[in-house]
Amino acid sequence: xxxxxxxxxxxSDAGKSVVVAGLCRMLxxxxxxxxxxKAQNMSNNSVxxxxxxxxxxxxxxxARACGLEPSVRFNxxxxxxxxxxxxxxxxxxxxIDTVGAKDYFRHRTQLRAIVxxxxxxxxAEFDVVICEGAGSPAExxxxxxxxxxxxxxxxxxxxVLLVGDIDRGGVLAHLFGTVAILEPEDxxxxxxxxxxxxxxxxxxxxxxxxxxxxLTGRPTLGVIPFAEDLWIDAEDSLGTIAxxxxxxSQPPLGKDWLTVAAxxxxxxxxxxxxEALACEPGVSVRWVxxxxxxxxxxxxxxxxxKSTVSDLExxxxxxxxxxxxxRAATGGPILGICGGYQMLARTIDDSVESTAGTVDGLxxxxxxxxxxxxxxxxxxxxxxxxxxxxxxxxxxxxxxGTRGIPVHGYEIHHGRVRVNGDRPWLxxxxxxxxxxxxxxxxxHLHGALESDEFRRAFLRDVAAYAEADFVVADNVSVxxxxxxxxxxLADLMEKYLDLPALERLIDSGASVNLPTLRVSx
Numbered sequence: 125x126x127x128x129x130x131x132x133x134x135x136s137d138a139g140k141s142v143v144v145a146g147l148c149r150m151l152x153x154x155x156x157x158x159x160x161x162k163a164q165n166m167s168n169n170s171v172x173x174x175x176x177x178x179x180x181x182x183x184x185x186x187a188r189a190c191g192l193e194p195s196v197r198f199n200x201x202x203x204x205x206x207x208x209x210x211x212x213x214x215x216x217x218x219x220i221d222t223v224g225a226k227d228y229f230r231h232r233t234q235l236r237a238i239v240x241x242x243x244x245x246x247x248a249e250f251d252v253v254i255c256e257g258a259g260s261p262a263e264x265x266x267x268x269x270x271x272x273x274x275x276x277x278x279x280x281x282x283x284v285l286l287v288g289d290i291d292r293g294g295v296l297a298h299l300f301g302t303v304a305i306l307e308p309e310d311x312x313x314x315x316x317x318x319x320x321x322x323x324x325x326x327x328x329x330x331x332x333x334x335x336x337x338x339l340t341g342r343p344t345l346g347v348i349p350f351a352e353d354l355w356i357d358a359e360d361s362l363g364t365i366a367x368x369x370x371x372x373s374q375p376p377l378g379k380d381w382l383t384v385a386a387x388x389x390x391x392x393x394x395x396x397x398x399e400a401l402a403c404e405p406g407v408s409v410r411w412v413x414x415x416x417x418x419x420x421x422x423x424x425x426x427x428x429x430k431s432t433v434s435d436l437e438x439x440x441x442x443x444x445x446x447x448x449x450x451r452a453a454t455g456g457p458i459l460g461i462c463g464g465y466q467m468l469a470r471t472i473d474d475s476v477e478s479t480a481g482t483v484d485g486l487x488x489x490x491x492x493x494x495x496x497x498x499x500x501x502x503x504x505x506x507x508x509x510x511x512x513x514x515x516x517x518x519x520x521x522x523x524x525g526t527r528g529i530p531v532h533g534y535e536i537h538h539g540r541v542r543v544n545g546d547r548p549w550l551x552x553x554x555x556x557x558x559x560x561x562x563x564x565x566x567x568h569l570h571g572a573l574e575s576d577e578f579r580r581a582f583l584r585d586v587a588a589y590a591e592a593d594f595v596v597a598d599n600v601s602v603x604x605x606x607x608x609x610x611x612x613l614a615d616l617m618e619k620y621l622d623l624p625a626l627e628r629l630i631d632s633g634a635s636v637n638l639p640t641l642r643v644s645x
Contacts, residue, residue: 177217376406
């Protein structure tokens with residue numbers, strides 16, 4: 125096999141990312157030298173790649189599926205929304221501007237050249253490149269600046285498979301309508317369909333699939349069933365729905381559950397940080413937006429934010445800020461990560477992200493934060509400082525802390541700690557980082573909870589504060605959970621896709637003289 129393919133979707137969250145990851149894993153298991161590529165992503169879920177820049181988390185997972193380290197080559201353009209109208213523009217892993225829709229036009233020539241160069245380089249190095257579209261190619265109002273869908277397919281002459289999510293309803297209309305609304309030259313590259321998240325008897329769907337082929341001249345290459353166990357490494361905030369559980373809860377090993385309330389911020393970033401907790405038996409993680417949900421939780425997580433000052437104001441407006449302060453006063457455990465850590469400070473001086481100047485934080489840590497350029501991007505390793513977990517008022521009891529336990533992760537933030545009057549939580553690359561005050565922990569380090577030994581020790585301390593009969597499993601590996609899900613995706617591709625047709629499409633490229641559909645009116 126030698127070639128490239130674009131996986132597009134009828135909608136956001138149609139399943140493009142998981143199909144690409146599954147195809148990459150399937151091909152890699154067969155010995156094919158394969159790489160992922162997403163020309164442009166819009167997501168606040170990002171990671172720091174081995175080459176020092178940041179890329180979308182989905183592309184990092186797809187790289188893992190290929191057996192590769194994440195690289196900025198796999199996602200050369202990343203947009204990180206900071207508001208409804210403006211996004212940070214990250215090119216080849218580095219933030220270069222903050223843009224609105226109209227500002228974006230002045231970058232398009234440069235970005236097209238970068239995308240073309242990176243894709244050509246990958247195609248020269250790898251046997252197969254599986255590209256992922258963005259949103260939907262049916263957004264014809266954005267066609268002039270499109271870098272990731274039909275703009276990419278036309279420029280690189282890529283065959284396109286269109287994925288539709290049947291769980292949303294109306295999938296056949298979505299597939300037909302997406303093709304029909306495209307201009308004829310774009311339609312020529314749409315080579316077939318994949319239906320995702322199917323439940324039930326596929327024979328009941330077959331007549332519709334056959335009619336879709338008759339109407340459009342394009343085959344359906346597979347119907348992928350709904351997979352209950354696929355949940356880790358969510359692509360973006362569409363998966364962080366208020367009151368929705370994270371993961372698939374497993375029964376506790378002891379008598380008690382540990383309940384985790386993760387605050388669903390409006391501009392949440394790196395929401396996947398809490399997924400490691402959800403891998404543990406007896407840990408129930410749920411996204412919340414109501415202050416009443418904090419009262420019964422054993423742990424509250426304040427996650428990252430792309431707009432720290434704005435989301436801090438939202439906490440005050442919703443009453444969650446007051447609930448967090450009441451919780452802290454009674455010794456209830458709170459964990460702040462990156463932007464969430466910054467919100468726990470006494471003051472935040474932000475002339476970069478919001479340009480709000482100095483604002484009051486929640487005051488739960490003796491911490492002063494100042495935003496500055498350039499953005500800090502680094503992968504870090506180290507260990508946890510020793511600290512004592514107990515309760516805020518008598519009876520006080522000591523438990524085993526996490527002295528010397530290894531931890532690793534990555535940092536993506538403008539905020540700098542100017543004053544830290546609390547005990548540092550971590551030592552990263554020889555430097556103190558984070559804060560501990562009683563049952564309040566904070567760190568800029570994303571992914572720390574994926575360090576298995578560190579996560580177990582942290583949960584033991586949370587259980588001690590909660591006085592819960594909770595037993596931490598000694599055999600949970602977040603990395604193994606991730607690998608298992610990638611293999612499940614690959615198994616689904618192998619079982620439910622027409623692999624000979626897929627291989628022919630990759631080898632031969634887009635079909636020619638496909639029917640052109642017309643939108644009447």
